[in-house]
Amino acid sequence: MTSRELILGRIRAALGDADEVAEPPLPRGYLSAHAPAEDPVALLDLLHRNLADYRALVHRCTEAELPDRIAELLAARSSRTVALPAGLPASWLSGVGDVELLPDDGSLTAARLDAVDSVVTGCALAIAETGTIVLDAGPGQGRRLLSLVPDHHVCVVRAPEQVVASVPLALPRLDPARPQTWISGPSATSDIELDRVEGVHGPRTLEVLLVKS
Amino acid sequence: MNGTFLGMPAFPQAAARAVRDGQLRANLRHATHTIRDKRARAVAELPDWAELRAAGKAIKDHTLRHLDRYLVQLEESVTAAGGTVHWAADAEEANRIVAGLIRATGDSDIEKREVVKVKSMATQEIGLNEALAAEGITAYETDLAELIVQLGDDRPSHILVPAIHRNRAEIREIFADRMAAWGRPAPESLTDSPAELAEAARLHLREKFLRARVAVSGANFMVAETGTLVVVESEGNGRMCLTLPRTLISVVGIEKVVPTWRDLEVFLQLLPRSSTAERMNPYTSLWTGTTEDDGPSEFHLVLLDNGRTAALADQVGRQALRCIRCSACLNVCPVYERAGGHAYGSVYPGPIGAILNPQLRGTSSPVDASLPYASSLCGACYEVCPVAIDIPEVLVHLRERVAEQGGHPLERAAMAAAGYVLDHPAALAAAERLAGRTRALHPRRLPGPGRAWTDSRDLPEVPAEPFRDWWRRNRA
Amino acid sequence: MRVALFATCVNDALFPATAVATVRLLERLGVTVDFPAGQTCCGQPQYNTGYRRACEPLVRRTARAFAGYDHVVTPSGSCVAMVRDNYPRIGARAAAERRGSELTDAATALAPRVVELTEFLVDVLGVEDVGAYFPYSVTYHPSCHGLRMLGLGERPLRLLRAVKGLELLELPGAQECCGFGGTFAVKNAAVSAAMAEDKLANALGTGAQVLCGADNSCLLHLGGTLRRRGDALRPLHLAEILASTEEHPWRPS
Numbered sequence: 001m002t003s004r005e006l007i008l009g010r011i012r013a014a015l016g017d018a019d020e021v022a023e024p025p026l027p028r029g030y031l032s033a034h035a036p037a038e039d040p041v042a043l044l045d046l047l048h049r050n051l052a053d054y055r056a057l058v059h060r061c062t063e064a065e066l067p068d069r070i071a072e073l074l075a076a077r078s079s080r081t082v083a084l085p086a087g088l089p090a091s092w093l094s095g096v097g098d099v100e101l102l103p104d105d106g107s108l109t110a111a112r113l114d115a116v117d118s119v120v121t122g123c124a125l126a127i128a129e130t131g132t133i134v135l136d137a138g139p140g141q142g143r144r145l146l147s148l149v150p151d152h153h154v155c156v157v158r159a160p161e162q163v164v165a166s167v168p169l170a171l172p173r174l175d176p177a178r179p180q181t182w183i184s185g186p187s188a189t190s191d192i193e194l195d196r197v198e199g200v201h202g203p204r205t206l207e208v209l210l211v212k213s
Numbered sequence: 214m215n216g217t218f219l220g221m222p223a224f225p226q227a228a229a230r231a232v233r234d235g236q237l238r239a240n241l242r243h244a245t246h247t248i249r250d251k252r253a254r255a256v257a258e259l260p261d262w263a264e265l266r267a268a269g270k271a272i273k274d275h276t277l278r279h280l281d282r283y284l285v286q287l288e289e290s291v292t293a294a295g296g297t298v299h300w301a302a303d304a305e306e307a308n309r310i311v312a313g314l315i316r317a318t319g320d321s322d323i324e325k326r327e328v329v330k331v332k333s334m335a336t337q338e339i340g341l342n343e344a345l346a347a348e349g350i351t352a353y354e355t356d357l358a359e360l361i362v363q364l365g366d367d368r369p370s371h372i373l374v375p376a377i378h379r380n381r382a383e384i385r386e387i388f389a390d391r392m393a394a395w396g397r398p399a400p401e402s403l404t405d406s407p408a409e410l411a412e413a414a415r416l417h418l419r420e421k422f423l424r425a426r427v428a429v430s431g432a433n434f435m436v437a438e439t440g441t442l443v444v445v446e447s448e449g450n451g452r453m454c455l456t457l458p459r460t461l462i463s464v465v466g467i468e469k470v471v472p473t474w475r476d477l478e479v480f481l482q483l484l485p486r487s488s489t490a491e492r493m494n495p496y497t498s499l500w501t502g503t504t505e506d507d508g509p510s511e512f513h514l515v516l517l518d519n520g521r522t523a524a525l526a527d528q529v530g531r532q533a534l535r536c537i538r539c540s541a542c543l544n545v546c547p548v549y550e551r552a553g554g555h556a557y558g559s560v561y562p563g564p565i566g567a568i569l570n571p572q573l574r575g576t577s578s579p580v581d582a583s584l585p586y587a588s589s590l591c592g593a594c595y596e597v598c599p600v601a602i603d604i605p606e607v608l609v610h611l612r613e614r615v616a617e618q619g620g621h622p623l624e625r626a627a628m629a630a631a632g633y634v635l636d637h638p639a640a641l642a643a644a645e646r647l648a649g650r651t652r653a654l655h656p657r658r659l660p661g662p663g664r665a666w667t668d669s670r671d672l673p674e675v676p677a678e679p680f681r682d683w684w685r686r687n688r689a
Numbered sequence: 690m691r692v693a694l695f696a697t698c699v700n701d702a703l704f705p706a707t708a709v710a711t712v713r714l715l716e717r718l719g720v721t722v723d724f725p726a727g728q729t730c731c732g733q734p735q736y737n738t739g740y741r742r743a744c745e746p747l748v749r750r751t752a753r754a755f756a757g758y759d760h761v762v763t764p765s766g767s768c769v770a771m772v773r774d775n776y777p778r779i780g781a782r783a784a785a786e787r788r789g790s791e792l793t794d795a796a797t798a799l800a801p802r803v804v805e806l807t808e809f810l811v812d813v814l815g816v817e818d819v820g821a822y823f824p825y826s827v828t829y830h831p832s833c834h835g836l837r838m839l840g841l842g843e844r845p846l847r848l849l850r851a852v853k854g855l856e857l858l859e860l861p862g863a864q865e866c867c868g869f870g871g872t873f874a875v876k877n878a879a880v881s882a883a884m885a886e887d888k889l890a891n892a893l894g895t896g897a898q899v900l901c902g903a904d905n906s907c908l909l910h911l912g913g914t915l916r917r918r919g920d921a922l923r924p925l926h927l928a929e930i931l932a933s934t935e936e937h938p939w940r941p942s
Binding site for chain 2: 003004010011014015106110132137144167171179180184188193194200
């Protein structure tokens with residue numbers, strides 16, 4: 001007998017006592033959102049507050065201001081090299097001056113990225129209630145390691161179309177087949193005396209640009 | 214009742230040692246109270262917490278009731294997405310499978326001799342690191358707390374914060390003394406500031422992440438419908454392990470499956486608030502099989518039984534399999550707070566450990582037979598459990614199992630005698646009167662098993678007459 | 690109104706003053722009290738130690754003893770919780786073991802009629818000011834069973850606040866267990882004692898003269914520790930405070 005058969009057999013034997021009665025439907029009396037899902041202004045404010053609460057640096061701008069704002073954020077950190085996922089609008093980086101741009105053509109390795117100062121990405125969506133941005137490796141987001149290895153991550157969220165109120169409203173918009181990274185603030189640990197420290201292995205600085213379209 | 218005998222097995226002895234350790238008690242008290250207060254605030258933010266809890270419980274119960282079906286569906290989904298599914302009936306088989314996969318992978322010698330690990334309860338439960346070491350493979354723990362435990366040649370004492378028993382000065386000492394033997398040494402000037410300690414861990418582990426070819430993880434959830442695995446974490450070491458190596462091996466208990474993608478909406482709300490007391494933990498990774506040019510090109514899922522089906526067979530005890538390992542029950546438990554995690558003799562300490570270990574391992578060892586009694590049944594654990602596991606109910610149920618295996622003959626005799634007296638009110642009244650008449654003779658400290666009471670407490674003064682005699686004289 | 694008093698074995702044998710106070714309090718409020726002599730113990734010590742079968746005769750006995758009363762009043766939260774939560778479980782387990790429905794029937798008949806003293810006063814009689822007088826400072830320890838299993842909530846505090854002369858002092862960490870837990874106090878004596886120490890440190894810190902509880906099993910444990918330490922803090926059951934009046938004030942024994 002294989003272990004597969006053994007385990008499945010043990011399960012069926014263990015459940016032998018269960019009567020074959022019709023089960024009631026699962027109780028889903030919880031809310032689909034705790035925030036006003038229909039109010040984009042309030043949602044954006046909530047997202048802003050919650051991102052900041054978990055120590056992401058949050059900025060707001062218009063579409064037209066975006067290239068300059070990205071340039072400012074990179075300059076403020078004196079970033080010399082910036083990784084860019086495939087599919088990121090070229091215009092976003094049009095304002096940077098003397099910065100080496102490294103578009104990912106699939107050849108950027110973790111070792112190479114370890115020496116890169118910053119990465120700029122878009123996102124799949126952002127969840128206001130929890131202060132979460134979700135990356136799903138789509139265009140402008142790229143492979144998972146891009147937003148992981150560099151120490152400075154600049155993430156662009158388009159409002160209102162990429163902002164949802166809650167986890168229950170986020171999941172239906174996401175494709176389970178795609179690898180996903182949900183990010184709520186920078187890397188953190190509380191392993192030492194429950195004292196929160198930002199920045200262990202992931203990017204120690206997360207900057208979120210909320211762009212109003 | 215205080216004259217009954219007591220076996221004084223492993224937990225009480227280990228706990229008594231911990232109670233005497235002032236430093237440990239201070240560390241634990243500070244940590245558990247900090248996080249329990251935070252949890253209460255995080256939970257209070259959601260007006261529908263009770264409904265989320267009911268849904269979490271119902272989804273898990275439904276899954277367990279059809280566990281065979283959902284595991285088969287999961288296997289199909291993972292396989293279709295490019296993963297390979299293995300089944301391990303026990304720890305030994307799981308360890309053998311993982312070691313075999315590591316040896317079969319990679320092309321240079323070093324690749325076959327080291328792996329990086331995401332913090333995982335299942336792999337600790339099966340003693341994977343020790344099993345791999347016996348095969349000449351080094352497993353590097355990458356979670357900060359697990360690193361502290363591994364470098365300190367220590368054991369974890371908490372599910373979420375395995376080094377909760379250590380304070381910053383102790384951690385500094387461990388890093389300064391031990392890091393060099395495992396890789397990049399700690400900086401010379403290392404102080405005990407948490408930020409500096411975290412930075413030392415970052416540097417120490419980064420070279421391992423960049424070099425690793427194989428990673429081993431667990432998972433918080435597996436979605437049968439889609440084949441998706443979910444790991445929630447805070448530091449990013451999980452993302453490193455799940456993303457950078459070529460091969461990923463996930464060892465996951467069979468009870469971790471949930472039916473649908475939608476079900477995650479319940480657990481991704483319940484878990485972070487119960488566990489780290491956050492609206493959402495910093496990082497959650499979700500992956501379905503393998504993805505071309507992104508992350509590991511080879512993915513193995515090892516489904517682990519190791520006693521879970523035995524727990525499933527127990528109608529009362531099976532609710533322990535709903536556990537999502539949040540550790541909220543540890544943080545509110547007055548016994549855990551004073552006994553510490555090591556007294557439970559398992560990687561699963563605290564209230565959940567007290568009901569999980571005797572089910573996964575049986576009740577034949579002294580420690581496992583003592584765990585169901587490691588509780589005052591105060592109910593704080595049940596109150597905070599996000600999937601409503603009635604831990605006190607299961608504890609009492611398991612006590613019955615221990616009592617039935619006949620471990621404590623004196624206690625059985627006392628219970629039988631009490632049973633007779635209590636079922637014969639005249640005998641009870643006679644015993645009460647006798648106690649009243651002889652009360653001047655009662656010692657304040659008892660010999661034998663009763664000493665456990667009078668070591669720290671006086672006996673009450675026996676009244677001159679029991680209530681039933683007062684009633685007879687005054688009202689009847 | 691006529692009610693049955695379920696004194697409980699601990700009060701009968703060790704704390705008769707609590708049962709007497711309960712009788713006097715209820716009578717003062719116009720309630721006729723009976724003490725059915727067939728009652729002994731609810732079976733909680735046996736059940737919680739793992740001797741479920743040993744307490745089955747006590748389930749039958751207790752149900753029989755209180756047959757015919759609409760209200761069975763008990764000055765002990767943990768015994769109420771035993772009847773309410775565990776009697777139905779004992780019945781269900783017996784049924785699952787194919788031993789019929791007798792225990793389930795007994796549990797079903799009894800459980801809804803058993804009320805804890807403060808529930809009876811506040812919910813059934815609808816009183817909070819019971820006309821008591823108690824000129825001492827008091828801090829209240831809400832025992833785990835009352836707090837979490839019965840959900841007594843504010844009831845005991847509302848009753849205490851209405852007592853003339855009484856100064857109520859908030860107990861820090863009130864929700865934490867005192868460490869009694871029945872046989873836990875003996876099987877895990879070191880942890881139990883450490884919990885009592887912490888509870889008493891909080892109680893002593895309030896500066897109160899009296900440590901009030903609604904469950905004498907906790908007070909047995911805390912009182913025993915206080916006496917060993919020689920502290921002046923006096924443990925006292927809530928019923929004895931509520932029974933105390935200006936005409937018949939409570940006197941330290």
